[in-house]
Amino acid sequence: xxxxxxxxxxxxxxxxxxxxxxxxxxxxxxxxxxxxxxxxxxxxxxxxxxxxxxxxxxxxxxxxxxxxxxxxxxxxxxxxxxxxxxxxxxxxxxxxxxxxxxxxxxxxxxxxxxxxxxxxxxxxxxxxxxxxxxxxxxxxxxxxxxxxxxxxxxxxxxxxxxxxxxxxxxxxxxxxxxxxxxxxxxxxxxxxxxxxxxxxxxxxxxxxxxxxxxxxxxxxxxxxxxxxxxxxxxxxxxxxxxxxxxxxxxxxxxxxxxxxxxxxxxxxxxxxxxxxxxx
Amino acid sequence: xxxxxxxxxxxxxxxxxxxxxxxxxxxxxxxxxxxxxxxxxxxxxxxxxxxxxxxxxxxxxxxxxxxxxxxxxxxxxxxxxxxxxxxxxxxxxxxxxxxxxxxxxxxxxxxxxxxxxxxxxxxxxxxxxxxxxxxxxxxxxxxxxxxxxxxxxxxxxxxxxxxxxxxxxxxxxxxxxxxxxx
Ligand code: SF4
Numbered sequence: 001x002x003x004x005x006x007x008x009x010x011x012x013x014x015x016x017x018x019x020x021x022x023x024x025x026x027x028x029x030x031x032x033x034x035x036x037x038x039x040x041x042x043x044x045x046x047x048x049x050x051x052x053x054x055x056x057x058x059x060x061x062x063x064x065x066x067x068x069x070x071x072x073x074x075x076x077x078x079x080x081x082x083x084x085x086x087x088x089x090x091x092x093x094x095x096x097x098x099x100x101x102x103x104x105x106x107x108x109x110x111x112x113x114x115x116x117x118x119x120x121x122x123x124x125x126x127x128x129x130x131x132x133x134x135x136x137x138x139x140x141x142x143x144x145x146x147x148x149x150x151x152x153x154x155x156x157x158x159x160x161x162x163x164x165x166x167x168x169x170x171x172x173x174x175x176x177x178x179x180x181x182x183x184x185x186x187x188x189x190x191x192x193x194x195x196x197x198x199x200x201x202x203x204x205x206x207x208x209x210x211x212x213x214x215x216x217x218x219x220x221x222x223x224x225x226x227x228x229x230x231x232x233x234x235x236x237x238x239x240x241x242x243x244x245x246x247x248x249x250x251x252x253x254x255x256x257x258x259x260x261x262x263x264x265x266x267x268x269x270x271x272x273x274x275x276x277x278x279x
Numbered sequence: 280x281x282x283x284x285x286x287x288x289x290x291x292x293x294x295x296x297x298x299x300x301x302x303x304x305x306x307x308x309x310x311x312x313x314x315x316x317x318x319x320x321x322x323x324x325x326x327x328x329x330x331x332x333x334x335x336x337x338x339x340x341x342x343x344x345x346x347x348x349x350x351x352x353x354x355x356x357x358x359x360x361x362x363x364x365x366x367x368x369x370x371x372x373x374x375x376x377x378x379x380x381x382x383x384x385x386x387x388x389x390x391x392x393x394x395x396x397x398x399x400x401x402x403x404x405x406x407x408x409x410x411x412x413x414x415x416x417x418x419x420x421x422x423x424x425x426x427x428x429x430x431x432x433x434x435x436x437x438x439x440x441x442x443x444x445x446x447x448x449x450x451x452x453x454x455x456x457x458x459x460x461x
Contacts, residue, residue, distance in 0.1 A: 042282035043302055043444065043454075050442065051407050062356035064347050067410040067430075104356055106347040106430050116317075118429055146363050147407060179455065180362045180385030182407030196411035205420070234456055238406055239385060240302070240444070241456035271408040 002079070002135040004279055006086025009139070016141045016275035017072060018103050021064045024273055027210050028247070029055050032270065035184060035237070035244040043192035044242030046277075051237070053254055066271045069105040070143035072096050072125035075207065081135035087188065089127065097121040098156035110144070128200060137279040140207055148185065148269040154199055158262040166191060166263050167226060173265040174230050179239020182269035184247045186210060187230065189222075190264040192254040198262035206268050207271035219251035226251070286440070290338045290379050296399050299445045301452035305403070306440040311340040311382065312423070315361050319369040319430040326372050333424035334339040334433065336376040341382035345430035346420075347410070355436065357410030360384040363402070364417035367391055374398050383445055386455055395447035396461055402446040404454055409442075 032052050037044040058065040071265040074092060078084070095216045100107055100122040140214060157165045170189055177185070190201025214220040226249040236242030247270065283305055287295060289309030299305070312334075314322070325332055343363050347356030363383025367390065373381075374394045381391075381400070383408040394400050405413070417436050424433040446454045451461030 042280055043304065046282055046304060047406055050409060050412065052404075054409045056413040057415065061411065061415075063411035063414050065357050067345060067347050067357040068361070069347060069357075071309075090371055104348045104350050106345065108345075108430070119428065150362070178294070178386055179404070179407075180364065182384065236456075237456050238444075240406065249335045269408055277320075 001081055001083050003083050003085050004137055006084055006088045006091045008124060009084070009137070009278065010089055010091035010095045012277040012279065013074070013092050013139060014099045016139070016277050017096050017099035018274045019144070020141055020143055020275040021069050021103065022058055022062060022104055024055060024271065025209065028270065028272055031210060031247045033246075034185070039242050039244065041236065041240070041242040044159045044236045044240045045239040047240060048244070054071040060196040060225055064105055065273070066145060067106055068147060069100070069122070069146035070145045070273070071109055072122065073142045073144050073203065074125055074127045074206040075140040075142070076127065076129045077132045078129060079134040079136045080131055082137050086139075092127060093125060096125050097123050103175060112156040129265065135204065137140050139277040139279075140274055141277070142207070142274040145252065145269060145271065148177070148181040148267045151181040151267045152202070153263055154195070154262070154264040156195065157263055159261045161257065161261055163222070165261070166222070167229065169263055170226055170265050171229055171233065173267070174235065175233055177267050178235055181267045182271065183235055183239065184237055184270050185242045187226065187249045188266040188268060189226070189249065190262075190266070191251065192256040192262060194260065194262055197254060199266070201252040201254055202264040202266035205252040206266060206272070207251050207274060210248040210272070214251060216253060219253055222251050223249045287344045289340055293399060296401060296449060299401065299448055300370065300450070301445050301448045304442065305444045305445060306442055307403070308439050308441070310342075311342045311436050311438055311441070313344045313346065313434045313436065314456050315343050315345050315363055315431050318425055318430050318433050319366055321425060323369045323372045326376065334377050336373065338377065338379040340379045341373070341381050342405070342436065343381065346434065348430070349420060349428035352421070353419050355414050355420045357419060358413045359408055360405035363387050369396060374400055387447075387457070392447045392451065392461055395445065396449055396451050399449050403443040404446040405443045413441065
């Protein structure tokens, strides 16, 4: 049994939450730059250039990349041989609150969906915990903006819909999202599980680096088909048309009920922020 | 094909508005005001209740945005656009108050295109996610209404070469390729 004090989690989460809002994976800028080179539509090309420029400015001048610094979603993979000493959930929320206040990040979390009073701490955050073999603790911190999250959808398809039904649904969601979700987007698709599990799959799929290949043969194939079809939709950067509507599609599948084919599509904008901590 | 790039100073007169076409890339210089969901809701409620508004909306260019907090109350934090369609429901009242134009991101309802055409209230699209870059275009800011709303308060911004795209022009054109001409 390995003991990890909750105070250490607090420290690491605070540091990573701060960083996540100013720096994103280099692969995103590289992909946007590649998009600039290939784009023939002058407006869309200009928009992609501006996006690359913005990421650089955020980094150099320490300004949050996007003003929607999101609601913070945290994925935890807790090793079965790990014992966490202390009040982890409280400490994580404290870390997020302090990171947001100290770095002048926007507090966008409300107390209640109808009452709608800002908590002015950007907490509570949304925490997903999973137990895995081993004695490590992995924490991924994802500030997620509402522009792209609001464009996400879930559908319980009948099994007879098959692959075609899945593809049609994903394309519909992307088309409907259009410029509202700040494309070029990354599209997370969760297939299987049940109602809530498919949504979690779709978000977990987005944690993968944009250029990796899925080791699930079916997911891998579907990612390629979907990316090609999405990029033929002419959504383009900010909806102005063009070749790059999505930078990547990430699919995650899981076992499901004989009568179900749940499909969740989680849209991620080009400001794809996540930071990982491994203890 | 070259990208038409224009420099404009706010507020615009009708002559200048007539020269703007959907998909023109323009740099805005002048005064704009932030207002998003909560501020719109309050303004429209006040209009409906015939209360006195905290600021005049006439010829105001409204930027749908909720910035990150300013560190010195003068310079803006990160300040990119929010999705505009959420403000469509308030557009009729705002047009009746003769606002100058709106700035946001994404497609909007037909009423907004009609208002652009009939009332000459243009919709400009700002580039989403460009919070850091837009922050540098804001030369000064101050809160002018609803400070209790925090990021959703109304801020007056003096902007210089603030990059946007003409979204809906007065000729019924849209910047989005699959929108048909009105
Ligand atoms: S969708 Fe993403 S890039 Fe666009 S405003 Fe929201 S968080 Fe920022």
